[in-house]
Amino acid sequence: YKRIVLASRPHGEVTPDNFRLEEQPMPQLQEGQLLVRNHFLSLDPYMRGRMEETKSYAAPQPLNETMIGGTVGEVIESRHPKFAVGDKVQGMFGWSEIGVSDGALLRKLDTSRIPLSAYLGAVGMPGMTAWYGLTQIMKPKAGETIVVSAASGAVGSVVGQLAKERGCRAVGIAGGAEKCRYVVEELGFDACVDYKAGNLQDDLAKATPDGIDAVFENVGGGGFDACLARMNPFGRIALCGLIAGYNGEPMALHNVRAFLTMRLTLQGFIVSEHMDLWPQGLQELGGLVASGKLKFRESVAQGLESAPDAFMGLLKGRNFGKQLVKLV
C-alpha cells in the first residue's frame, strides 16, 4: 500500500519535496488488531504547523514517518472483538491508504443519515472547532452581529450557520466573488466581504451597520485588523487560526487600541483540548447535517499522490470548502 512521509521541513512555503511517497508491505494482524482501508484523508491547516520544529501546542511531526492526519474508512480485516469487517470508522491513520489499530481512539460511524466524508468536516474536528468557538467564547445573543473569516471553509461555513441558527446577523470574509456568493446564497449568511476586491474596510463597514459584537478569527492580517476597528463595547474574539501567517509572514495590527477602548476579550483555543464537549457539539452538528439544515461543500482531490498538491492549495485558498483526498 502507499503512504506519504515528511521528507524535509519547509522553510517558508511548503514544496513538493517536503513529502515522499512510499510503498509499504501489507501488515500482518496480531490478535486484538484490525485493518482499515481509508476512504478519505482530511487535509487541515494545522498540518503546516506540525511540519516545523518551532515551539507550539503539539510536538512536531517526525521526519520519515507517515504524515499526521484524520481519516475515515472501512474495516477490511479484524481480529478485534468489537470491530467487524465492513464497519465504517474514523481514525488518525495519516496520509496512508491503510491503517492498523488496536481499536483505541477509533470511532465507529453511522453513515445511514450522514455521509462518511462529513465526519472529517461539519460533523468532525472542523465542525467541532466552529461549535466550540461560537458557543464557548463568542457566546452571541440573538440580534448581535458576528464576523467570521475564511467563511466558505470547513470551519468558517459552520460558524456562520450556527450563528444564524441562534438569531444573529452573520457576516463572512472570504477570498473572491464566487466564494462570497456561495456564503450568502447557499449558506445563508447575511453578507460576505471579498477581501480580494480591494475595499475591505468600506465593504466591512457596509456589511456591519451596527458594528461587530463577536469575531471568529481564522486568518489574521488585514481582515482581522478591519474587524477590530468595528468592534462594539465588550466584544468577544475567538482566535482560532492565523493562516495568513503560517509560512512565517509578519502580521501587524494597527487597531490594537480597540482592545482598550471597547474593553474587548480575546481567547485563543485548541479544539482537541476540549474533548469533554465533543459529544454535545457533535450531537448538535450531526442532527443539523442529517436534517439538511447545515450545508457544507467539499474539494475532493483524487488519490493519495494528489495530497501534497492539494495541501499546498489549501494554504493558498485554492480549496473551496472542506479539503479531502479520496483514496478509494
Ligand code: NDP
Ligand atoms: P479552510 O477550509 O477554511 O481552508 C483554508 C482557507 O483559508 C482557504 O480556503 C482560504 O480561504 C484561507 N486562506 C488560506 N491562505 C490564506 C492566506 N494566506 N491569507 C488569507 N486567507 C487564506 O480551512 P479550515 O476550515 O480547516 O481551517 C480554518 C482555520 O481554522 C485555520 O486557520 C485553521 O488553522 C484553524 N483551525 C483551528 C483549530 C483550533 O483548534 N484552534 C482547529 C481547526 C482549524 P479564502 O480563499 O477565503 O481566503
